[in-house]
Amino acid sequence: MTGTAPRYALYYTPAADSALWRFGSATLGYDAITGTDIAFAVPSGCDGLDWPELTAEPRRYGFHATLKAPFELANGRNEGALRAFARNYVAGRPPVRLTGLSVNALGRFIALTPSEPSDALQRFAFDIVQAFEPFRAPLSQTDLARRLQSPLTPAHRAYLEAYGYPYVGDVFRFHMTLTGSLPDEQVAPVKAALAQAYAQAVPSGPVRIDRVAIFKQESRSRRFLLLDNIPLG
Template sequence: MTATAPRYAIYFAPSAESALWRFGSATLGYDAISGKEQAFSVPPGCEALDWAALTAEPRRYGFHATLKAPFELSNGRSEGALRAFARNYVAGRTPPTLEGLAVDALGRFVALTPSQPSDALQNFAFDLVQAFEPFRAALSPADLARRLQSPLTPAHRAYLEAFGYPYVGDAFRFHMTLTGSLPQELVSPVRAALAGAHAQAVPAGPLRLDRIAIFKQADRTSRFTLLDSLPFG
């Protein structure tokens, strides 16, 4: 495993035609389908901020919710096999529906999160993590050390060792990131501004997780781009 090896991730990313995709991509200033930057849609009231800097970290990954965190392929596994497995996976499953999304502050970054908890979502996400586990190479010592810089509970540490990511199973929290880590004094006003922009841009109502997406990062210096968008059923 090297810094030049590609990484893959299994995400929820809404369809390119959806208002949610347009909102998220414009907020981040990056369209992961084309792999190109796009004009920012800066939320009203935030025009004086350095919006490019505030969204730099999530822009690397594209607009998404993580289901299986980025991984390199294990020995003997190919990109083609991963894509074929994913096509078969979506053919036989019914995805959950969320009651809606709300703009929330998670610590010092702002994200879209489910407006109501969902056991179906938690079960769905952990099933997917386990199903795709054979494709994941073990973490490199450098990646493991990076993960261990964050304070982890014993349960988080166990998940990290088992699945290469600490926030799975009962530690999973669905979120679609809209900013990087903000200065504390900006968290509340930016959250409020994004909540208003989201309400204007995206119709309220339930959200069916109708597809999964495979994103690919060519190397550690690259941004993630969409490889496959796979509707369920």
């Protein structure tokens, strides 16, 4: 593949009328439903930072948690078939209940992650990776080289070869990214500020992974847009 075709991804993204969607989208300054910039909700204490720059990378993708990473369509597959398969697949799956989400630092970026581990979520995510694999075109040499720039274990490399993405299966970690990579000295204060903002904006308690979204990127220079957000069950 040349890297010029549209890319698709399978994400979890919350319902458009939820407090979680409003919080994540405002943090990133981007509404992936309309494809438009929106006003930033800069956390208290972060006014002196270049918030648009700190969130530039996750803004390209929209607020989400990756289930199957972006891919070009395999030969013989088309968008209509992908969407139809997704509707049929999702209709037969029950939601996954998490005890909650919390703001954490993953290395140098900040994300929402499950408050407690969930084996059901791990199985759910890997099932999606495998089920939609027939729709994925092989990685281009450029994309493969980009992935290989990261330090990968033998397990990561095996997953990369099998599924086009190294962080699946037992190394998958559900996360909803809120910032790009931060300077070391900003990680702790930005995490604390986002944790406070999240607590104020989103009711505490269980979170249901109750839908699967298809996102589309028309070209590598464009942002991802929501195509479908399909309720489970």
